[in-house]
Amino acid sequence: MYNQIAANRQKTFILVFSFLALIIAVGYFVSVYWDSPDILVWAILASVGMSWWSYFSGDKAILAMSGARLVEHDADIKQMQIVHLVENLCITAGLPTPKVYLVTDPAPNAFAVGRDPKHASIALTTGIIEKLDKAELEGVIAHELSHVKNYDILLSTVVITLLGVIVLIADWLGRSRVWASQGVKVGFGSRGNRDNQGGNALAIIAIIFLILSPIFAQLIYMAISRQREYLADASGALLTRYPEGLASALKKLAADTVQLKLANRATAGLYIINPFKKINVAAAEVWSTHPPLQKRIEALMKMNV
Numbered sequence: 662m663y664n665q666i667a668a669n670r671q672k673t674f675i676l677v678f679s680f681l682a683l684i685i686a687v688g689y690f691v692s693v694y695w696d697s698p699d700i701l702v703w704a705i706l707a708s709v710g711m712s713w714w715s716y717f718s719g720d721k722a723i724l725a726m727s728g729a730r731l732v733e734h735d736a737d738i739k740q741m742q743i744v745h746l747v748e749n750l751c752i753t754a755g756l757p758t759p760k761v762y763l764v765t766d767p768a769p770n771a772f773a774v775g776r777d778p779k780h781a782s783i784a785l786t787t788g789i790i791e792k793l794d795k796a797e798l799e800g801v802i803a804h805e806l807s808h809v810k811n812y813d814i815l816l817s818t819v820v821i822t823l824l825g826v827i828v829l830i831a832d833w834l835g836r837s838r839v840w841a842s843q844g845v846k847v848g849f850g851s852r853g854n855r856d857n858q859g860g861n862a863l864a865i866i867a868i869i870f871l872i873l874s875p876i877f878a879q880l881i882y883m884a885i886s887r888q889r890e891y892l893a894d895a896s897g898a899l900l901t902r903y904p905e906g907l908a909s910a911l912k913k914l915a916a917d918t919v920q921l922k923l924a925n926r927a928t929a930g931l932y933i934i935n936p937f938k939k940i941n942v943a944a945a946e947v948w949s950t951h952p953p954l955q956k957r958i959e960a961l962m963k964m965n966v
Contacts, residue, residue, distance in 0.1 A: 680820060680881050684708045694868070712819050719818040720774035720782060723931065727772075728923050729762035729784045743790060747783060747802055754806055754900050759783050768921040769793065769914050772931040773805040773814050781809045788919065793910050800897060800907030804933055807896035813889045821927055824882050886930035886950040894957055898964050908961040915954040 688704025732740050744761050751758045759773070759781035769789035775781035783805050793801065808814050898904035914934045924936035930950035 677816065677820065677885070680824075681708065683877055683881070715818050715821070716776050716815070719821070720776065720780070720814070723774050723818065723821075723928055724762060724782060724784065726923065726925070726928065727764055727784060728766075729764045729782075732761045732763055739790070743785065743798070743802075746795070746799060747806075750799065750803055750806055750900060754803075754810060756806060756810055757781075759806075759809060761785075763787060763790075764923070766922055767791075768919040768936065769917050770921055770932045770934060770936055771801050771805055772928075772933065773808045774818060774931065775809065775814045776818070777812065777815060778809050781814055783809075786921070788917075789914075792913060792917065796903060796906035797910035797913065799901050800903070800910050801933060803897035803900040804893050804907055805897075807893040807900065808889070811889070811892060811896065813893065816885065817889070817931055820882055820885055821930070824879065824927070882930060883950050887952045890933075890951055890957065891960065894961055895964065898961055899966055902966050904961040904964040904966060908958045911954050911958050911961070915958075 685701070685705060685708075688701040691704070692698050692700040732744055734741075736744075740763065747761055748758050756778050759775065759778075760783070762782055762784040764770075764784055764786045766786045767788040768786055769792045771783065771785045771789055773781060773783045783802065785801070789801065790798070808817075894907060897907055901907070911934070921932075921936035924932075929936055932951075934954060935951045
């Protein structure tokens, strides 16, 4: 299992570099199409700037979008019991205690965010607290703490931001082409490269690349999320020494039909299970940011800790 952890981390680094290369490639082809090298510079600066912002403030933005509220020390007994579960597991894992947030929503789910273990937060919905027993909640919390310990929280936040940048670039160029076709000046020159055969070929490549880039970005993001979920399941089971607890929790989450109200496509990969309820199982397995729940449960039940 530890060999698999090392392999997953290596693959994830490759995927992240591929993601950054994709952004630079988008900027390059757009700059060739518009014959404006400045676009490439702006694309690189935007990706670096958004990554920097996501490092320091991405977690706050995600928590705000999710409607999460911090559990204070004067909270009721039930909420403080959750905080104590987190504290006890952090002692076992050798981690600083993260801030605990609650999301008022009947859909059972949870996620973790932050830039490192010292600046981490865990959010649980009221639904997951009400529907799971103590052993199952420990399994879920251990899973999220594994994301914290493995620095998945930073990786996921940065990847979400970069995915958003790529989609925005593609959308912006598409709108610019529409405006240009209507005679609206979009601010870029039109010099010789598009007047020759080579320029036309590059223009076609740019258009194709811009159409496919959001799909490529989503595929990379799904691959990162899926690998990390398997790793967090295994690490969480090692932390509690009771993989059946997390397996039982996943079974209940899989059977639940309530959809998270404030879920969105950008942050779906952060949650312990996909917050969107899928009808087509085959399509869900291909396009979901998470591996199939049944496979995760089977892997947990085979563990011997």
